[in-house]
Amino acid sequence: MFLQAIFIFLLQLLYVPVLTIRTILLVKNQTKAAAGIGLLEAAIYIVALGIVFQDLSNIYNISAYIIGFGAGLLLGGELEKKLAFGYVTYNVNLMDKNSGLVKKLREAGFGVTVFQGEGMNSIRYRLEVVAKRSREEEFLKLVNEIEPKAFLSSYEIRSFKGGYLTKAMKKRVKRLEKERT
Structure with missing residues (x-):
């Protein structure tokens, strides 16, 4: 029974x-x-x-x-x-451009596009960052260390074609894996 x-x-x-x-x-x-x-x-x-x-x-x-x-x-x-199948896109909204954050994210193998926009009282910056979902924690840690007051929003990507991600990201991740071992 x-x-x-x-x-x-x-x-x-x-x-x-x-x-x-x-x-x-x-x-x-x-x-x-x-x-x-x-x-x-x-x-x-x-x-x-x-x-x-x-x-x-x-x-x-x-x-x-x-x-x-x-x-x-x-x-x-x-x-x-x-x-953690797939990819995620993060919008990182900043008061200042923060080139250091952009550089660190790119060095870590994340695809980053920087946009400049008009806020209520000043110029604002938005980073659009594409990452594998399996690397999401690593991304969040990097942003929090360098720009803890950043406003973040995210969405999952269903599919994509072309661009930086399909070529350079794969090469960069392989290079980083070799450097870690």
Whole structure:
């Protein structure tokens, strides 16, 4: 009786993170990979629900399904943070140009474009910075060390083509990896 409930719980712990990854891949327009993962997702789903539906009076199996789903959501969220698929763009708004910050970000391999704009009472500067999501913490640390009062906003990039990112960023990251080892 309890073995089935434990099995259902474990299936849910596997099912929901797989569901999370499939959803992320769909959002990132990677439909073939999402379809492949969807096969595994469907198989797990059918097995777990099949066991639950065999005896709807078994509160242990139903509870295991529900609790496993919640625990799977937590696990899936953590997994998504660790995998950090894709790219993010940060808008860094500054009172001053801060060429030192721009230089450090570029040296670290981030794509940086500087814009000048008109604020309410003065000229303002905005950096548009593109980074791999896996390097987001590194980026935030650099900005906070050099320009702690900067206003930051971000959004995820679904896709991109051309520009600095596709050529120079790959070369620069490889060079930095060699220097670190």
